[in-house]
Amino acid sequence: MRSIALIDVNNFYVSCERVFNPKLIGKPVVVLSNNDGCAVARSNEVKALGVGMGAPWFKFKDLAKQHGIIGLSSNYALYADMSNRVMSILRQYSPDQEIYSIDESFLDLTGFQSRDLIQYGQDMRKRILKWTGLPVCVGIGSTKTLSKLANHCAKKRPVFNSVCNFNTMPPKDLDDLLGQVEVGEIWGVGRKLAPKLQALGFNTVLDLKRANPERLRQQFSVVMEKTIRELNGTVCIELEEISPAKKQIISSRSFGYPVRDYNSLAESITLYMSRAAEKLRNQQSFAGSVYVYIRTSPFKPDDPFYSNGLTIPLSSPTNDTRQLVNVALWGLKQIYRPNYSYAKAGVMLGEIVQEQGVQTDLFTQIQTSPKSTALMTAMDNINRKMGKESIKLASEGFKRPWKMKQGNKSPSYTTRWQDVPTVS
Amino acid sequence: MHYDYCYNNHMNDNDQYLNSKRGGIRQGAGRRNGTGKFREPTTVLRVPASQTTVIKDFLIAYQRKKLTVDIDAVIDFEWPKLNTPPINLLLYSSKVSAGFPSPAEEHVEKRLNPNDFLIDQMDATFFVTIQGYSMMDVGLLPNDKAVVDRSKQASIGDIVLAVIDGEFTIKTLSRNKDGSPKLLPANSTGAYSPIEIKEGMNFEIWGVVTGSFRRFK
Structure with missing residues (x-):
């Protein structure tokens, strides 16, 4: 029988915030999605108040006032760094790891069955808590599906003390x-x-x-x-140690303020497409189609509603930011209607193929010229070395009045020198 | 409680009797240097009466540390490090070339990296910025960056980052006679008072301060 463990961090985003701001311990805390839209993480105190996952902030604002719920903007730089620490510590416990999400990891412990795996799980839990300050639960079962359920039981049933092993239960x-x-x-x-x-x-x-x-x-x-x-204990889903390249890449955001003019929309579309293209090149892939969409806010019944999107197939797959942006902006022009207050825009790259599988068009020149590849590689390298957006297309815009609201974001405690905690 | 850091005392005090015909020391008698509980020669020191607990605590911690060095070694041996973090190895590609081989090729070493010097456990290490002068005497000045390692077990005498009722503070960990923890500032001007941890206070050691660094320019 296999022993597969699923380890996940309890209320991950909230727990990260609490490590660096101990005053939040014991208080009701929610972390809000991009643009302070809805609850993406809730402390146990907030869950007890009945705030659901994904509840829009404006809908439970009154409840928040009444119970003193603290709403924080999401701080992804902090969460990503804390996640890397947890994953790296877990790697000490098994060479077979699948990082399933920012706060979840599968470990294959089959080779460690001579040990008391509950104790082994407790060791992981204690080390992660001590080293990072983050509480985790460990579920062990003979398949991934069972380990997920074991983790659920470890979390919900205090009798397990945060570690539950289905395999040793009668x-x-x-x-x-x-x-x-x-x-x-x-x-x-x-x-x-x-x-x-x-x-x-x-x-x-x-x-x-x-x-x-x-x-x-x-x-x-x-x-x-x-x-x-x-x-029933038959493994049908194996651990995927290398995550497969994504078949779709989406980049979209809600705006901080309603946007009415074409130019601001074009700036945001260019920015999102640049991000998406960077991700595409990161996984050595090419996109075969581009989807652009814009919409107004569904939460403002008084404003006229408009939502539209357009998929544009490419004559030959590419990963050149300039080409992708040109196509996306052409698409935007087709769907843009004046006199609406737009709340969100986004792009999606589809029909993604791996580098080796690029099929060229009979009638067009090969789009991935060595010149373009060199330029894009240079762009990515500069941005990696000098920081995000050191070099970008001018059409991404500079002021970005539409950029998202992050009213109550905590400092990047672990990733920026000027943001590390101050202590006397 | 006895402390055998007083032990050698007899020898030194008796020096003046060396020339006496009777009494005094006998060569080779007594316990030999370095066999006491500290495993090294000891000496006598006058200390302020008010600080004796602190110093005794430090000595207990020091003694424990000397012991745990051995114990740790055994634990490390039994602990299977399954996937230790990658070791930086030299990228050493030897080409077959017609020219004269570089005489330095076999002596290439990795350039020094301050991280290696400052950080023991990357995954458990965090940085904080020092504010104020409460730890001036141990060399922590305003705007210095302190290295905080959460993986270390705090001992009496360590500089720690503690959380008291939700507030961070960096102080030296100490203990009262009754065993209750106490945080001591390191500033001889007396401008900062020790912090007594009383029952009902929310006290937690967040991590151990293992080093610090500063830029001048």
Whole structure:
């Protein structure tokens, strides 16, 4: 039997803020998404007040006032650095690691089964807490799906003391436990599928575990079959140690202020496309299509609503910022309508192919000329060395009055010298 | 409690009797230098009465440190480091060339990196900026950057970054006779008072200050 662990940081963004601002400990704290839109992390105190994940800030502002909820803008530089520390410490416990998200990591502990894995998990937990100040939970199971559930139990049930190993539980006890967990908690089931499963009588994890995988495959998909097999201990989803190159790259933001004029929109589209193109080159890929979209705010019923997007296929895949921006701006011109207050704009790169798979068009010249490659490499290197946006297209704009609101962002405690905490 | 840093005392005080015919020291008698609990020769020192607890605490901590050095070594040996952080190795590509080989090629070493000097445990190390003069006597001046290592276990006598009721402070960790912790400033002007940690206070050691650095220009 395999032993796969899922380790994740409790209330990650809030916990990071608390490490450097201990006054926040014990207080209700939310971290808000880009542009201070909605809650992306909540402290336990806030969860207890009934604020849901993704709740828009303006909707629970009154509740916040009443209970003294502290709303912080997200500080991704801090979270990324703290995440790297946690992942690096975890790597000391197994050579087989899959970093699943900014605050979650799978570890394959199969080779360590001669040890007491609960103790091993406690060791990880203690070390991460001591070294970084961040609390984590550890779930261990024979598949990734089970380890996710074990992690859920470790977090929700104090009896496990933050480390839960399904593999060492007697099968009957495990089934009893799975009979108490709702089907929606299963990895890959989520909010959309849970009601459908419940309608068929699958209310708990145990119900789904005992389901017939072939039959449910016909009603749902092969993913459902895999999930059921994983719940029964058959590994169907392996650890992915190198994350596969993304098939889509999205770059979009809400604006800090409503934007009405074309030029400001063009600046923002250029900026987002530059970011996206940088990511594209980072994974050595080329995009085959560009999607541009703009929309007004859906939360202002008095303002006229407008939302539109356009996909533009490229004659041959490219990763040159200048070409991608030209295409995106052409698309923007097609969909832009004056006299609206735009709240959001974005671009998406699609039909992404790896470097070696570029198919050239019979009628056009090869778009990735050595000159373009050299220019883009130089641009990326300069920006990596001298800091973001040291060199950029002029059309990205300089003032950016539309840039996002980050009213209450904490300092970059660990990534900027001028921001490290001051202590007397 | 006995401290054998008083031990050698007898020998020195008795020096004046060396020429006496009777009594006095016998050569080779007594415990030999460096075999006491500190594992090194000891000496006598006059200390201010008010500071004896501090100094005793320091000595206990020092003694413990000497002991733990050995214990740590054993723990390290048993602990399987499965995936130790990559070691910087020299990029050493030897080409077959027709010319005269560089006589320096085999002597290339990595250039010194201050990180190696200042940081033991990268993943657990953070920096803070010093404000005020409370730790002046240990060389921490305003705007200095202090290196804080959270992986280290704090001992009495260490400079620590502590959190008291939500506020950060850097002080020397000490202890009262009753065992309760106390934070001492390092400033002989007397402008700063020791901080007693009383029951009901929220006290936590955030990390151990392992070094500091400063730029002049």
